[in-house]
Amino acid sequence: xxxxxxxxxxxxxxxxxxxxxxxxxxxxxxxxxxxxxxxxxxxxxxxxxxxxxxxxxxxxxxxxxxxxxxxxxxxxxxxxxxxxxxxxxxxxxxxxxxxxxxxxxxxxxxxxxxxxxxxxxxxxxxxxxxxxxxxxxxxxxxxxxxxxxxxxxxxxxxxxxxxxxxxxxxxxxxxxxxxxxxxxxxxxxxxxxxxxxxxxxxxxxxxxxxxxxxxxxxxxxxxxxxxxxxxxxxxxxxxxxxxxxxxxxxxxxxxxxxxxx
Ligand SMILES: Nc1ncnc2c1ncn2[C@@H]1O[C@H](COP(=O)(O)OP(=O)(O)O)[C@@H](O)[C@H]1O
Ligand SMILES: [Mg+2]
Numbered sequence: 001x002x003x004x005x006x007x008x009x010x011x012x013x014x015x016x017x018x019x020x021x022x023x024x025x026x027x028x029x030x031x032x033x034x035x036x037x038x039x040x041x042x043x044x045x046x047x048x049x050x051x052x053x054x055x056x057x058x059x060x061x062x063x064x065x066x067x068x069x070x071x072x073x074x075x076x077x078x079x080x081x082x083x084x085x086x087x088x089x090x091x092x093x094x095x096x097x098x099x100x101x102x103x104x105x106x107x108x109x110x111x112x113x114x115x116x117x118x119x120x121x122x123x124x125x126x127x128x129x130x131x132x133x134x135x136x137x138x139x140x141x142x143x144x145x146x147x148x149x150x151x152x153x154x155x156x157x158x159x160x161x162x163x164x165x166x167x168x169x170x171x172x173x174x175x176x177x178x179x180x181x182x183x184x185x186x187x188x189x190x191x192x193x194x195x196x197x198x199x200x201x202x203x204x205x206x207x208x209x210x211x212x213x214x215x216x217x218x219x220x221x222x223x224x225x226x227x228x229x230x231x232x233x234x235x236x237x238x239x240x241x242x243x244x245x246x247x248x249x250x251x252x253x254x255x256x257x258x259x260x261x
Contacts, residue, residue: 001065004029004156004188005050010059012045012212019045021212022059027190027205029155032182034199035192036234037209039243043192044084046209047158050190051081064155077105080149080157080187084164086141090134094125094144097133098151105152119147122184123177139170143177150181157181159191163198171195175202200230210238 005027012020019042027033035043048054050063052072060067066074088097095116102112120126123143133141142162149157159178163171175198181187193199199206200220207217215237216223223233 002028003062004031004064005033005190006062007050008060010046010049010061011057012042012049012054013057018212020049020056023212023214025207025214025217027188029188030182030186031205032178032189032191032203034203034206035190035209036194036196036199036206037192038194038238041209041238041243042212043209044160045212047160047190047192051079051158052076077152078155080152080154082142082145082149082157082159082162084160086145088133088141088144088148091132093130093132094120094136094147095129097144098148101148101151107152115151115153119151122150122181123147124173137170139166139173142166142170142174146174146177150185150187153185154187156188156190159189161192161194163193163195171198178202196229196231196234206230208234208237 003026005025007023007025010020010023010025011018021042023046035046037043045054049056049068050061052068052075055069062068063075064078066078068075089100098116098119099112102115107115117126120129123146125140125143125147128136128140133144136144146159146162149159162178163174166174178189178191179202182189191203203220205217205219206223207214209215216233220230224230
């Protein structure tokens with residue numbers, strides 16, 4: 001199986017609104033693929049469908065060769081997800097948080113321990129493993145969430161705006177972790193971002209999403225025509241209107257809970 005992700009006319013409607021509009025997308029194994037788009041473009045809706053957290057209205061999607069609708073549990077076992085809303089237990093240590101996650105995925109004993117150690121080393125939090133998460137900074141929490149997302153050795157890791165609201169130093173740290181697990185573990189990474197520099201340096205290919213459609217999809221260097229920055233390309237393709245984000249965070253949090261159960 002060559003593709004980590006394959007969609008065919010994938011569509012999601014919320015009433016009258018078409019959030020994801022007949023998307024055909026193919027992402028190869030081992031890629032770091034960025035979904036780049038303004039607020040409300042449909043990025044979160046798209047990856048929520050790929051993660052089986054949201055049912056498509058129509059169309060098809062396969063993740064690691066499994067159909068998101070008919071083989072949802074196989075999809076879930078083969079992916080890791082890091083979504084915007086924090087879902088760590090603040091009153092536990094980093095180690096304990098990962099331990100619970102390991103148990104949820106059926107890991108036990110030495111294998112679980114090894115997986116926790118590995119994941120903490122990739123995000124460089126091994127030294128802080130016994131600290132309570134409530135004493136962690138925002139960036140450390142995000143890195144711990146990434147560690148948790150990759151702990152069960154998923155073939156595909158989904159990151160929804162992994163660096164939003166973080167300072168530049170912490171963002172670089174997270175980029176390093178993403179690159180490291182891609183290189184060392186061969187994990188396919190699908191990330192959404194509206195930071196253009198991030199997509200530019202991190203992603204082998206980016207899909208520029210607007211109004212639920214992919215308006216361009218290629219290597220950042222190929223999207224840029226003479227003298228353009230990736231930001232120029234982005235603005236050229238998506239226009240320069242300001243987009244308002246309608247908060248759907250509450251919905252996502254509820255969905256995430258249901259998913260974790
Ligand atoms: N649960 C929901 N109910 C209704 N509309 C939604 C819901 N979630 C998202 N939307 C709308 O769908 C569109 C795409 O949203 P989203 O996928 O969150 O975009 P992005 O992640 O690119 O910012 C937006 O117009 C948003 O307001
Ligand atoms: Mg989003």
